[in-house]
Amino acid sequence: MxxxxxxxxxxxxxxxxxxxxxxxxxxxxxxxxxxxxxxxxxxxxxxxxxxxxxVAYAAQEYYMLYKPAGVVSATEDKRETTVLDLIRDKKRKDLFPVGRLDKDTEGLLLITNDGELAHRLLSPKRHVDKVYYARVDGLVTEATKQAFLEGVNIGSREEPLRTMPARLEILRTGQEGGRPVSHVRLTIREGKFHQVKRMFRSQGMEVLYLKREVMGPLALDESLQPGAYRPLTEEEIKRLKEQ
Known part of the structure; x- marks a missing residue:
């Protein structure tokens, strides 16, 4: 009551x-x-x-959002469009994004008010897989794959910050617009600030485009367009809670 x-x-x-x-x-x-x-x-x-x-009651809500570029991962912002602004038919006012994607990054974002689930997914101790597709300015090689597998320093020489082992898959490489460009898929198990961009920067490369495809057992619905969303299914919620 x-x-x-x-x-x-x-x-x-x-x-x-x-x-x-x-x-x-x-x-x-x-x-x-x-x-x-x-x-x-x-x-x-x-x-x-x-x-x-x-006015129907919902104790908890779960949405899969295809975050578009140009939208910030925040609950409110006086100047920018937020990811919550995109969830137009939400019932609850206490929703929040689980983790964050950079303003220029696209892809999967979970929106919920389930704090316990969010804590489990984001806890550094649980090492939840996050898979990204990236288009990179530079030639990604087998040496890059090995470096990521061993962990790279995304800090400084004075204050090093080493990443956990990450899996890098080279999808294709070639010349685009007169410069070498690589298309890759990267799986990381942590979420340091600007981590993917900093990992490639440590190898002398810049990320041109970044999209998160998977978080734990949750994969971005291919039918969603940027800015679109849908409620999670009962099976998806169950798998997330078992994570």
Whole structure:
């Protein structure tokens, strides 16, 4: 059981003060009866309408988002479009991105309000696989693969920061626009700041395009276009929680 005003606020229908005004104006009904007390106790399963529109309760929500370039991985930003701005039909107001992708990076991003799951996926102790497709300015070779497998220093000479072993797959290399360009797939098991870009930079190369394809057991749905999203399936949620 929870207060009616908390129920409505949790479902993103306004701040606690705003929804209290709606309730006191008689705009809210519970099981067909108008309720004017914000303290009225309700629970999931009751029919709750706000100005005639149903307000269904969701304790937890899980969305797979194809993050496009140009959008920031934040819950709010006064100047930039955030990943949460893209989730238009969310019920809850406490959603957040699990981890982050750089503004210019595309790909898979999990949006949820499940803090326990987020902690498990991001914990350095769990070493969850993250797979990226990258287009790199430079010639990636077998020597690059071996260096990544052994771990590379993405810090400085004075303050070294060595990465964990990473798997690098060379998809193709060749000349593009008069310069050598490599298309690769990289699997890392950690998430240091700008890690993929810094790994290639340590080898004298720059990442031109970066897209995250996989996080743990969750793979980006190929039917999604940049900026699109969908709720996770029950099976996907189950696999994530077993991670």
């Amino acid at each position: 929870m207060r009616l005003d908390k129920y409505l606020a949790d479902m993103g229908k306004g701040t606690r003060q705003e929804v209290k005004k709606y309730i006191r104006k008689g705009l809210v009904t519970v099981d067909g009866v108008a309720v004017c007390s914000p303290e009225y106790k309700v629970e999931p399963g009751m029919e709750i309408l706000l100005d005639g529109a149903p």
